[in-house]
Amino acid sequence: MFQDKTILVTGCAGFLGSWLSKTLVERGAKVIGLDRQYKPESMIHDVKKDAELIDGSVEDLDLLLRIVKDRNIEFIFHLAAQSIVGIANSNPLDTFKSNIEGTWNVLETARQLGQTSDLKDRRLRGIILASSDKAYGDQEVLPYIEDAPMQGRFPYDVSKSCADLIAKSYAISYKVPVCTTRCGNLFGAGDLNMSRIVPDTLWHVLRGQPVTIRSNGKPVRDYLYIKDAVNAYLTLAERMWNDASVHGEAFNISNQAPMSVLDCVDKILEVTGREDLKPIIQGTATREIEEQFLDATKISAMLGWKPQYDFKAGLQETVGWYKELVKGKSDMASIS
Numbered sequence: 001m002f003q004d005k006t007i008l009v010t011g012c013a014g015f016l017g018s019w020l021s022k023t024l025v026e027r028g029a030k031v032i033g034l035d036r037q038y039k040p041e042s043m044i045h046d047v048k049k050d051a052e053l054i055d056g057s058v059e060d061l062d063l064l065l066r067i068v069k070d071r072n073i074e075f076i077f078h079l080a081a082q083s084i085v086g087i088a089n090s091n092p093l094d095t096f097k098s099n100i101e102g103t104w105n106v107l108e109t110a111r112q113l114g115q116t117s118d119l120k121d122r123r124l125r126g127i128i129l130a131s132s133d134k135a136y137g138d139q140e141v142l143p144y145i146e147d148a149p150m151q152g153r154f155p156y157d158v159s160k161s162c163a164d165l166i167a168k169s170y171a172i173s174y175k176v177p178v179c180t181t182r183c184g185n186l187f188g189a190g191d192l193n194m195s196r197i198v199p200d201t202l203w204h205v206l207r208g209q210p211v212t213i214r215s216n217g218k219p220v221r222d223y224l225y226i227k228d229a230v231n232a233y234l235t236l237a238e239r240m241w242n243d244a245s246v247h248g249e250a251f252n253i254s255n256q257a258p259m260s261v262l263d264c265v266d267k268i269l270e271v272t273g274r275e276d277l278k279p280i281i282q283g284t285a286t287r288e289i290e291e292q293f294l295d296a297t298k299i300s301a302m303l304g305w306k307p308q309y310d311f312k313a314g315l316q317e318t319v320g321w322y323k324e325l326v327k328g329k330s331d332m333a334s335i336s
C-alpha cells in the first residue's frame with residue numbers, strides 16, 4: 001500500500017518518528033522527514049540513505065507549505081512535539097508553540113493546498129496527528145473513551161487537548177482529511193527520552209543501580225509496545241487513504257492492560273533478572289493524574305487493529321538495544 005508513496009513524517013528523529021520512518025521505508029515509501037534535532041543515537045540515522053531528512057521546525061509555516069507542495073506529499077504523520085511532561089511544565093511557551101502552533105501549521109498547509117484543487121483531485125490523502133491520552137485530562141469515567149471531552153489542565157496535557165480540538169475543527173470546517181490518535185506510554189528500542197519510566201529504569205538497572213521513581217509509584221498508565229503503535233498508525237493511514245468516512249475521527253490505541261508505575265518497574269526487574277535492585281520511591285512528582293488508561297474498542301471494531309505484544313514480550317525485544325546504548329555512555333545527560 002505504501003510502495004512509492006510520498007510521505008512526510010514530522011518529528012522523524014524522535015522515538016515514534018524513527019520507527020514509523022523505518023517501517024515506511026521498508027514498505028517502499030519515499031519518506032521525507034522533518035525534525036529540528038537529530039540526536040546522534042536516533043534510529044532515524046539507519047534510514048538516512050533511503051529518506052530525505054530536513055532540518056527545520058513545524059513552527060515554520062512557509063517551510064511546511066514548501067515541503068508539502070514541492071514534494072507532492074501524499075500523507076503526513078504529524079508527530080513533532082515537545083513530548084516530555086517535565087520539560088513542558090518548565091517551558092510552557094515553547095511547548096505550546098511546538099505542539100499547538102506546529103499542529104495548526106500542518107493543518108493550515110493542508111487547507112491552503114486543498115483550496116487549489118477539487119476534493120477528489122487532492123494529492124494529500126490524509127494527516128494523522130499524534131494526540132495523547134493526556135489530551136483527555138482527568139476524567140471521572142475510566143477507561144477513557146473517544147467521546148470524552150478534551151480537558152487537559154497541565155501544559156503538556158493542554159497542548160494535546162488544543163491540538164486535538166484544532167484538528168477536529170479543520171476536519172469539520174474545511175474537510176481537511178485528518179484523524180487523531182491517542183496512546184498512553186509507548187516503549188521500545190530507540191526511545192532516547194531517558195526521563196521516561198522504561199528508559200530510565202533500563203538505564204539504571206543495566207548499570208546495576210536502583211532507579212528513583214519520582215511519583216509514589218501508584219499512578220496507573222497504559223504501556224504499549226512501539227511495534228503495536230506503528231502497526232496501528234499504518235492501519236489507520238491505509239483506511240484514511242481510501243475511506244473519507246473516517247476523516248475527523250479520533251482513535252484510542254491501547255492494549256488495555258494498564259498497570260502502576262511500581263508494577264512496570266517490577267516487570268523490568270524481572271525481565272532483566274535484577275529483582276535485587278528495588279526502586280527508590282521519591283514521591284515528589286506533582287501535576288500527575290492518578291489513573292489514566294484507554295478503551296480500545298473503537299479501533300478494534302472499525303479498523304480491526306489488535307495489539308500483538310504484552311508488556312513483557314515487548315520488553316524482551318527492547319533490552320538488547322538499551323544494553324548497547326548504556327555500554328558507550330557514562331552519563332545520561334549526554335543523551336537527553
Ligand SMILES: NC(=O)c1ccc[n+]([C@@H]2O[C@H](COP(=O)([O-])OP(=O)(O)OC[C@H]3O[C@@H](n4cnc5c(N)ncnc54)[C@H](O)[C@@H]3O)[C@@H](O)[C@H]2O)c1
Pocket residue numbers: 010011012013014015016017034035036037056057058059078079080081082083084097098102130131132133182183184185186187192193
Ligand atoms: N512516546 C509516548 O509515550 C507518547 C504517547 C502519547 C503521545 N505521544 C506523542 O507522539 C508523538 C511522538 O512521540 P515520541 O515519543 O516519538 O516523542 P519524541 O520526543 O521522541 O519525538 C518528538 C520529535 O519531535 C521533534 N520536535 C519537537 N518540536 C519540534 C518542532 N517545533 N519542529 C520540528 N520538530 C520538533 C523533536 O526534536 C523530536 O525528535 C508526540 O507528538 C508525542 O506527544 C507519545
